[in-house]
Amino acid sequence: MSKVRIYSLAKDLGVDNHKMLEILDGLGVSYKSVSSTIEEDTVELIKQILEEEAQGGAASTAEPTPDAPAEATTPRTAQAEASEAAKQGSAAPAPSATATAEREPEAAPAAPEVPHRAPVVTIMGHVDHGKTSLLDYIRKTKVAAKEAGGITQHVGAFEAQTSKGRIVFIDTPGHEAFTTIRARGANVADIAIIVIAADDSLMPQTREAIAHAQAAKVPMIVAINKVDLPQADPERVKTDLTQLNLVPEEYGGDLVVVPVSAKTGEGVEDLLEYISLTAELEDLRADPKAPFSGVIIESRVDRQAGVLATVMVQQGTLHVGDFLVVGEGYGKIKAMTDSNGGRIKEAGPSTPVQILGFSEAPASGETVLSAKNEHAAREVIAGRASDRRDAENARERRRLTLEEMMGELGETRTVNLILRADTQGSVEAIQGILARKESEDVKLNVMLAGIGAPTEGDVLLASTAEATILCFSVTPSGGVKKVAESKGVEIKSFRIIYELIDEVDRLIKGNLDPVFEERYLGRAEVRMVIRHPKSGNIAGSYVTDGMLRRNAKAKVTRGKQVVYEGTLVGLKRFKDDVREVQTGYECGINLDWDGVEIGDIIEASEMVEVEQA
Numbered sequence: 001m002s003k004v005r006i007y008s009l010a011k012d013l014g015v016d017n018h019k020m021l022e023i024l025d026g027l028g029v030s031y032k033s034v035s036s037t038i039e040e041d042t043v044e045l046i047k048q049i050l051e052e053e054a055q056g057g058a059a060s061t062a063e064p065t066p067d068a069p070a071e072a073t074t075p076r077t078a079q080a081e082a083s084e085a086a087k088q089g090s091a092a093p094a095p096s097a098t099a100t101a102e103r104e105p106e107a108a109p110a111a112p113e114v115p116h117r118a119p120v121v122t123i124m125g126h127v128d129h130g131k132t133s134l135l136d137y138i139r140k141t142k143v144a145a146k147e148a149g150g151i152t153q154h155v156g157a158f159e160a161q162t163s164k165g166r167i168v169f170i171d172t173p174g175h176e177a178f179t180t181i182r183a184r185g186a187n188v189a190d191i192a193i194i195v196i197a198a199d200d201s202l203m204p205q206t207r208e209a210i211a212h213a214q215a216a217k218v219p220m221i222v223a224i225n226k227v228d229l230p231q232a233d234p235e236r237v238k239t240d241l242t243q244l245n246l247v248p249e250e251y252g253g254d255l256v257v258v259p260v261s262a263k264t265g266e267g268v269e270d271l272l273e274y275i276s277l278t279a280e281l282e283d284l285r286a287d288p289k290a291p292f293s294g295v296i297i298e299s300r301v302d303r304q305a306g307v308l309a310t311v312m313v314q315q316g317t318l319h320v321g322d323f324l325v326v327g328e329g330y331g332k333i334k335a336m337t338d339s340n341g342g343r344i345k346e347a348g349p350s351t352p353v354q355i356l357g358f359s360e361a362p363a364s365g366e367t368v369l370s371a372k373n374e375h376a377a378r379e380v381i382a383g384r385a386s387d388r389r390d391a392e393n394a395r396e397r398r399r400l401t402l403e404e405m406m407g408e409l410g411e412t413r414t415v416n417l418i419l420r421a422d423t424q425g426s427v428e429a430i431q432g433i434l435a436r437k438e439s440e441d442v443k444l445n446v447m448l449a450g451i452g453a454p455t456e457g458d459v460l461l462a463s464t465a466e467a468t469i470l471c472f473s474v475t476p477s478g479g480v481k482k483v484a485e486s487k488g489v490e491i492k493s494f495r496i497i498y499e500l501i502d503e504v505d506r507l508i509k510g511n512l513d514p515v516f517e518e519r520y521l522g523r524a525e526v527r528m529v530i531r532h533p534k535s536g537n538i539a540g541s542y543v544t545d546g547m548l549r550r551n552a553k554a555k556v557t558r559g560k561q562v563v564y565e566g567t568l569v570g571l572k573r574f575k576d577d578v579r580e581v582q583t584g585y586e587c588g589i590n591l592d593w594d595g596v597e598i599g600d601i602i603e604a605s606e607m608v609e610v611e612q613a
């Protein structure tokens with residue numbers, strides 16, 4: 001008796017893989033994943049079930065036959081239509097992030113046109129260079145006056161109407177240096193405006209802002225502000241930028257630089273024009289009909305109203321009454337207001353909305369998904385809570401093993417560090433983060449922290465204390481590198497803050513790892529499936545425990561069921577390929593699919609667990 005692969009069969013019969021697994025579950029057929037094979041005689045049973053469903057659910061649909069010609073305009077077979085109609089008629093009343101039937105593209109379908117969406121812009125720059133003033137000017141002149149009686153709440157974002165269309169500005173990052181929120185903030189944004197005061201030129205936080213935009217691979221536009229001042233020197237700003245390898249267009253480079261004054265409004269119209277042009281080039285699109293996903297921009301507790309959370313809709317559409325899941329909490333949208341304070345009933349992609357309905361304030365940067373109903377929301381949360389407990393237990397087990405190995409209860413390991421950075425501000429910010437990373441198990445001992453490149457003296461200190469030298473935005477000289485090599489001292493240089501922090505996480509982990517091999521590496525939650533017609537689908541995920549490592553063994557679980565086993569072949573942070581991603585970071589993952597598309601077997605809220613290969 002010959003066998004058939006589940007996903008090939010699904011394709012042949014024009015149903016999606018989820019549906020196929022559902023039917024197999026119903027029949028009590030066991031399988032490991034959609035790559036598994038099943039007996040040929042089961043196929044007949046499946047066909048019968050599909051036929052019955054089609055007849056029962058879609059009265060107007062013609063009898064499905066394997067050779068029924070597809071309609072000229074649709075890429076699907078008549079069977080696919082029939083089975084989908086059956087599904088609609090039988091159970092699911094509304095699509096949701098956790099249960100939405102995916103359409104199966106045939107050989108070479110014309111990709112459905114996903115509509116354009118408004119660009120989301122973030123403004124960054126050094127303190128006092130005029131970020132707030134510039135946003136205020138745009139808000140005053142470009143935001144339609146709201147109806148009388150509304151209460152203007154700070155929502156952390158606003159929408160400007162320009163002659164070229166809608167532009168959404170995020171105004172939360174503030175000057176809280178080096179926070180994950182801001183690193184994530186750049187991720188919410190499509191375009192970064194770097195504000196530089198014409199009388200002050202490049203300052204430490206300007207460089208930091210540029211580094212964030214570069215790390216997030218979002219296009220940058222430089223606004224040289226305060227050009228109304230007599231001492232303004234825009235040319236100096238441009239020359240200073242070239243020294244960072246950022247060459248303005250008029251000097252032959254590709255950096256857009258716009259002189260503006262937040263005081264007089266000069267150049268602001270040009271800036272908006274450039275934003276729209278950049279957005280056009282980026283070809284930003286989002287499907288309002290796709291399952292909803294979004295990001296928390298900010299949240300706070302209002303004494304009268306309760307928890308107010310600002311959500312940026314990234315995909316799909318939000319409606320009053322929808323159930324939302326964030327972290328381990330959920331809420332039902334009781335009311336929604338737009339950034340003007342006006343009540344709205346629904347909100348599509350690139351819309352910042354303030355939501356009333358969460359019982360606890362969610363953290364900025366958290367991903368939000370929708371659930372079909374309260375029951376589904378609770379299930380997702382229960383799954384997340386149990387995963388967290390498992391992770392905590394695993395950590396506890398690791399800790400005990402370490403203690404046993406050391407033969408002494410409660411001994412703390414110390415990681416010695418020498419820190420070198422470009423400015424006092426960076427040194428302090430990094431020290432602040434390091435202090436928060438310390439735990440009972442590992443103490444981070446910064447032996448020396450200073451401005452400027454590391455010296456030979458640092459290397460000697462490091463070699464005696466077995467310390468690692470971490471450099472941020474400074475590079476050791478050739479001579480110092482040689483001494484370090486001869487003494488076996490590691491000097492690690494970083495230009496991006498989160499990479500330095502990743503390294504510290506690795507050092508901490510290295511001190512926690514028991515000597516014997518542990519196969520479990522970590523686990524991630526799939527937050528959304530990013531469909532890419534050319535380079536394949538990617539599962540946008542969040543590492544909830546341990547770490548993910550490229551080429552590790554991976555398995556996808558839905559509840560307690562393993563739906564896929566294979567290898568983690570692709571791992572990305574933003575657009576970069578990376579080897580590892582640690583807990584608390586978002587990443588894109590791709591598995592060895594054996595010809596199966598991620599969107600077919602994986603969906604938001606599923607867990608991917610990886611093990612040492």
Ligand SMILES: Nc1nc2c(ncn2[C@@H]2O[C@H](COP(=O)(O)OP(=O)(O)OP(=O)(O)O)[C@@H](O)[C@H]2O)c(=O)[nH]1
Nearest residue numbers: 126127128129130131132133175225226261262263
């Ligand atoms: N002359 C002139 N003054 C400006 C302009 N833009 C901002 N200022 C002034 O510069 C100062 C700082 O402006 P802010 O908008 O508060 O700067 P910021 O970058 O938002 O500062 P932080 O929020 O503290 O980081 C204020 O006194 C503004 O009035 C401008 O285009 N021209």
